[in-house]
Amino acid sequence: MKRIGLGFLAVAGLLVFVFSQSAFAGGKPVLNITQHFDDETETFNDVDPCTGAPAQITIVFDGVFHLVVQSDGVGHFTETEVGTFAFDYLDENGNPDGQIDATGRFTEWDGGNGLFDEEGNPIGKAEFTFTLNGKGTRLATGESFSFHALAHATFDQLGNPKVAFEKAHCV
Numbered sequence: 001m002k003r004i005g006l007g008f009l010a011v012a013g014l015l016v017f018v019f020s021q022s023a024f025a026g027g028k029p030v031l032n033i034t035q036h037f038d039d040e041t042e043t044f045n046d047v048d049p050c051t052g053a054p055a056q057i058t059i060v061f062d063g064v065f066h067l068v069v070q071s072d073g074v075g076h077f078t079e080t081e082v083g084t085f086a087f088d089y090l091d092e093n094g095n096p097d098g099q100i101d102a103t104g105r106f107t108e109w110d111g112g113n114g115l116f117d118e119e120g121n122p123i124g125k126a127e128f129t130f131t132l133n134g135k136g137t138r139l140a141t142g143e144s145f146s147f148h149a150l151a152h153a154t155f156d157q158l159g160n161p162k163v164a165f166e167k168a169h170c171v
Contacts, residue, residue: 031069038062040083045094048087048102049134049147050170055087056096059106078111085134102145104136114155122155146171 043058061083069075086103088096114126132149153164 030071031067033065033067035065036063037065045090048089049132049149049168050145054090054094055101056090058086058088060084061106063108073115074113075116076111076113079109081108082106085136087136100139102136102138104134104145106132106134108132115159122159124159125155125157126159127154128152 039060039062041058041060043056046055046057047053048055061081063079063081063083065077065079067075067077082105084103084105086100088099089101090096108131110128110130112126112128114122115124116126117123128151130149130151133147135144135146137144147168147170149166149168151164151166154162156162
C-alpha cells in the first residue's frame with residue numbers, strides 16, 4: 001500500500017523544481033500550498049501487507065497535502081491520509097473474484113525535505129520518510145490483524161543515497 005504517497009511526491013517534486021528555479025533566479029521567494037481532499041477512492045493491485053497474498057485493494061480516504069518552498073529552493077512537503085481499505089485476493093490468473101476478503105482502517109503519512117527534480121527525485125541534499133499503520137479483519141475467519149510499515153531515505157548534496165531502509169511488521 002506504499003503507492004499512496006508516490007503521486008503526491010511527484011507533484012511535490014514538480015512544484016519544488018519549478019519554484020526553486022524561480023527562487024534561484026530571484027523570482028517568487030516562497031511557495032506555500034495546502035490541499036485538502038475528502039472521500040477519495042482508489043483501486044489498485046498490491047499485496048496484503050501481512051500475508052503477501054496478491055490483492056486488489058480499494059481505499060476510501062480523506063487527507064491533507066502541504067508544500068512549502070523556501071527562497072533558497074529547498075522544499076518541504078508532508079501528506080497525511082486516513083481511511084478504509086478492502087482486500088479482494090487475486091486468483092492464480094491475477095484476477096479478483098469480487099468477494100471482499102478483508103476490510104479495515106489505515107493511516108498513512110509521508111514527508112520530505114530538500115532539493116528535488118520535476119519527477120520528485122532528489123537532486124541535492126534531501127530526505128524522505130513514509131509510515132503506514134492499519135487494522136483489519138479477515139472476513140472468512142473473523143481474525144483481526146494490524147500492520148505497520150516505515151521507510152526512510154537520506155541523500156547527499158549530489159542526490160546520491162546515503163541511508164535507505166524499509167521495515168514492516170504485522171500482528
